[in-house]
Amino acid sequence: MSHDIRMQIAGNKRRDRCFAAAGLVAMAFAVLILLFLLMTLGVEGGRRLSWEFLTSYPSRVPSRAGILPGCIGTVLVMLVTAWTSVPLGVAAAVYLEEYAPKNWLTAAIEINIANLAGVPSIVYGLMALGLFVYQLHLGHSILTAGLTLALLCLPVVIIATREAIRTVPLSIREASYALGATKWQTVRDHVLPYSTGGILTGVIIALSRAIGETAPLITVGALSFIAFLPTSPVTAEPPFLSLRWLLDPFTVLPMQMFNWVSRPQEAFHLNAAGAGLVLMSVTLAMNGLAFYIRYRTRRRIQW
Numbered sequence: 253m254s255h256d257i258r259m260q261i262a263g264n265k266r267r268d269r270c271f272a273a274a275g276l277v278a279m280a281f282a283v284l285i286l287l288f289l290l291m292t293l294g295v296e297g298g299r300r301l302s303w304e305f306l307t308s309y310p311s312r313v314p315s316r317a318g319i320l321p322g323c324i325g326t327v328l329v330m331l332v333t334a335w336t337s338v339p340l341g342v343a344a345a346v347y348l349e350e351y352a353p354k355n356w357l358t359a360a361i362e363i364n365i366a367n368l369a370g371v372p373s374i375v376y377g378l379m380a381l382g383l384f385v386y387q388l389h390l391g392h393s394i395l396t397a398g399l400t401l402a403l404l405c406l407p408v409v410i411i412a413t414r415e416a417i418r419t420v421p422l423s424i425r426e427a428s429y430a431l432g433a434t435k436w437q438t439v440r441d442h443v444l445p446y447s448t449g450g451i452l453t454g455v456i457i458a459l460s461r462a463i464g465e466t467a468p469l470i471t472v473g474a475l476s477f478i479a480f481l482p483t484s485p486v487t488a489e490p491p492f493l494s495l496r497w498l499l500d501p502f503t504v505l506p507m508q509m510f511n512w513v514s515r516p517q518e519a520f521h522l523n524a525a526g527a528g529l530v531l532m533s534v535t536l537a538m539n540g541l542a543f544y545i546r547y548r549t550r551r552r553i554q555w
Contacts, residue, residue, distance in 0.1 A: 293528055300526035309479045310508065314519030319527050321478045322508040325394070326463065326534070328482060328497060329504055332398020333405060333462055338455055340402075341409025342444075348410070349417045350439055369407035376404045377471030385472060392473025394482060395498040400468050405458035412454020416447035449546040456542040460535050466506040476511035478503040505531045 308318025380400035512524035
């Protein structure tokens, strides 16, 4: 090996080490900022966390204010969002990746899906205001909010699901076809189970983004102060389930936080920090559940 080649290799290794060090410093800086924000939120919000804070209604008196309507509204809105965006997103991704012909129309659809993933959330709010509120007359309801956030999540779910499906080796499909399985049987029994981990990751990322959105919900008429709960989904009479809650007015935790932060009193700012701590805990719990399901799914596939 000549001297010039050795010098070139040594230079490349130095550049690699410098790049790795710069990446490590950038990651450490971001993690430190995140930890500082979380510690600040925990110190300030932890002072307000109590059972009364979680189970009380909003109030004009900071010490009596709670987040119960915001918690219930967040759960119900996210249920509608998940029930709508996940089945549609996974089905669309399976069709585009496994069934759709590779032509100019499919390419145009793929480009538009990628573009929709980067559209600001307020645009979805304006579209939902015109479509769901004014055209379909769904009102300023939980259903409207859930469908709005579902539109926001849908491109992310589709893109993540397609990427997860692409990681499944072609040999698995060929082995399934060789044993006489149909296209749908191959997708249902082999492709989707093997790609479940990636699909869940994309779903959680999309829902984590949606759970903290405020702009589209303000646009479709979310309330910032609400002193009642939506209709209970469970009833005492047959069929023991009710869908009336879908058309009830609502508020969510980000809206409640926005309302408190906009007030001049310091006590309301502490309430907002407490609500933010609860929202962060819910997001972490969602991610933990996704990791657990993905781990169990991978173990089942290995066995």
